[in-house]
Amino acid sequence: MKAVLAFMFYWYCTCNFAQTQNTDSLRRILNNGQIIDTVRINTLLLLSEDLAYKDLDNSLSLAMEAIERSEALNWNEGLARSYRQAGIIEYYKPNYDKALNHLHLALTYSERSKNALLKASIYNNIANIYADLKEFDKALVYYDRLLKVAREANSEKDELIALFNIATIYTELGDYDRSLQNFFSSLDLAEKASITQHLPAIYNNIARTYQYMHEDEQALQYLDQGIAVAEESDNRYILSTLLRNKGELLRDANQFEQAELSLIRSIELSQENGSVEWESLAWETLSSVYEQQNKAELALDAFRKHIRLRDSIINEEKKAELIKKDLIFEKEKDQALYKAEIERQKTIRNASILGGGSLLFMAGMAMFFYRRRLHAISEKEKAEFKAKVADTELKALRAQMNPHFIFNTLNSINSFFIKNNREAASDYLKKFAGLIRKILENSEKKLIPLKEDLELLNTYFEIESRRLPDKFDHIFIIDESIDTENTLVPPLILQPFIENSIWHGIANKKDKGVIAIEVRKRKDTLLYVVDDNGVGRKPEKRKEMNRSMGMQIATNRIAIINATESNGGVKVIDKEEGLRVEIELPLTLAF
Structure with missing residues (x-):
């Protein structure tokens, strides 16, 4: 008898720092009635993923809620990710027809969102289903599509x-x-x-x-x-498979007691996960273990359980229905793409005929005047710019080593010692010392890996949350197409904006707040977002915030970076409740 097959899903993660959010923390964020919509969707998906190995029904319910909220926002990427999560859970149950329907919908929305890696992950999941159905040629087609996209995207x-x-x-x-x-x-x-x-x-x-x-x-x-x-x-899902395979090997080696223990544990995990297929296979192997030990009654009981579960999984009619649905979907998709391409070509042709001549004339005149003006002021700008760089880089370190932050933190540590809570004080001091050490180390660096910067920000959040217990939750939402180890960013560029959200937005809020840090790609730039649901800014306070030293220094740093490489900048958006700061930087890769 052959061992259990294990194909691999593309494990999407709404945020690369999901490990900093435990289940209870995610539930607290969801219970916050004032949380912004996109953050709620991402949190739903994070919690669904966290429960996928433990509670399939609740995991699926969270994914379906994410679908409903994404539909209300008409958010294509959210719909693609939510349907994909629902497809993954249905695969685990396993309900192959529902899984394939969800994944095809995910594929449609991923094409609209233009997210190549998201689409690649869905190719992989569809291929997994065909592999389980022994349709290996069709599975290889989808896996080849995944491999092609992966290599193109490095x-x-x-x-x-x-x-x-x-x-x-x-x-x-x-x-x-x-x-x-x-x-x-x-x-x-x-x-x-x-x-x-x-x-x-x-x-x-x-x-x-x-x-x-x-x-x-x-x-x-x-x-x-x-x-x-x-x-x-x-990882209980794959653990049940590993234990089942080990039980089979031990049985073949006549180590029946060890085999029985391994298989019983595999069955228990499969039942916890709702993995009917793996439970069925484990019962079948356990039946053979009992049979070889001449335990006829136990062997028969185990075999009956295997047959009952096996017959509930899938039959030939379902298999034919899946293949038929896939063929219909491919045909409809090709027709839609063909029509869209015809319309696009028509639009381009008409626009070229009507506007081409005037655009060329205007571009030529604009270039002539632009070059004359640029030649006259270039030397002056260079000198001013160099002076601004030197001044801002010196001030940046001072902003990160905010005296108020250091003073308040040391006071908090001292308070722990006074209360004789040495363990908490020691832990707090270690985090604080680690953050200061990293700030000093990075003071000589213009760029560090995004992963390292997010870890520093998470440590800063942890320190501030110790001083403001139960006042806020934070969440990181990282575009899954971003390689956090290969992407370079200025160190702690977000810290002053986060500090502003905590102390001016959340600290003055009566109930608990949420701060979301988003990192996304936008063509050739990197978009940083600090979004809170705090008290926001009153009109008379808006100029005061703009004069904040830390934020002004950070804004100057961003302006210097973008002056040489892109047209990004800082945008502060006042919401009905809270504040949203968008920071656009050039996308810089290590290699």
Whole structure:
């Protein structure tokens, strides 16, 4: 009997710093009735992902609420991500027809949102369903689409997933040498890029391939590695598969007691996850373990449970219906794209005929006057700009080392010591010292990786939340197409704006507030957003905020950066409740 197949989903994360938000924190954010709509949708998806391995029904309910709210906003990317999450959960149940319907809708909305990596992840999930249905040729088509997009976008994570799933197909086709070659390439890539969440699935499928080759000792070695990683990360879904496969190997080695323990645990995890397919397979293997021990009654009972669950999963009629739906969807999509292209070409042709001549004339005149003016003032601007750079860089460090922030923090630490709460004081002091050390280290750097900057901001949030307990929650929302380790940003450019949100927006609010930090791509620029639902600015206070030293220095830094590389800047938007600050910077990559 063959071991359980494990394909890999593209694990989307609404924010790369989701690990800083536990389930209780996310629920508190959702319970805040005044939370802004896009933050609520992202929080719903974060919580749905957090529950996907633990409570499938609640996870699906959260995804469906995200769909409803995205529809109300007419937000294509939100709809694509929400339908994808719903498809993933239905796959886990497994309800393949519902999963495929959700994923096709996700694919449609992803095309409208122009998010290539989002579309690639949906290709992968659709391919997984066809692989489960043994439609390997169709699965390879979708995996090849994923691999193409991954390489074009230089996305190591997506390339890893594509290699892994293609290797899994080769295992199913019996091409074990080619399969292991791709699996070890994906393992090397996962370790190199620290993509640890995929390690359990890679270990599982390497073990599975060795098992097919009758090299059980090596298979058991990789299963144990996978189990250790899955337990550490609490990935119960893949853990149930690993334990089931280990039970099968132990049974073949006549280690029946250990096999029974492993399989019973696999069944328990499958029941917790609502994973009917994995539970069915575990009962089947356990039945054979009992049979070899001459425990006929237990063997029969286990086999009956396996048959009952197996028959509830999928039949040939459902399979035919899925394939039919897929063909209809592909045809309708091609027709829609064809019509859209005809309209686009017509619009371009008409615009070119009517406006081409006048545009050329105006452009020529504008260029002539622009060059004359530029030549006259360029030398003066260069001198002024250099002086401004030097002055602003010196002030930037002082702004980050805000004396009020340092004084208040030290007072808070001293208060803990006075109350004899040494453990809290020590923890607080470590965080504060770590933040100050990093600020000093980065004072000589113009750019640092986005991942490091977000970690610094998270530490700053933690320190401020200790001084203002139960006053606010914070959430990071990172565009999934952004590689946080390869993207470079000015260190702590957001800190003064966050400080303003905390002390002028949230601290004066009667109830608990929320501060959302968003990072998105906008063509060749990086968009930073600080969005709070605090008390906002009264009209008479708006000029006072603009004169804030920290914010003025940060604004000057941004102006200097954009003066040499892009046309970005700072935009402060007053909302009915709260404030939204948008900061646009040039998109800078390490390599």
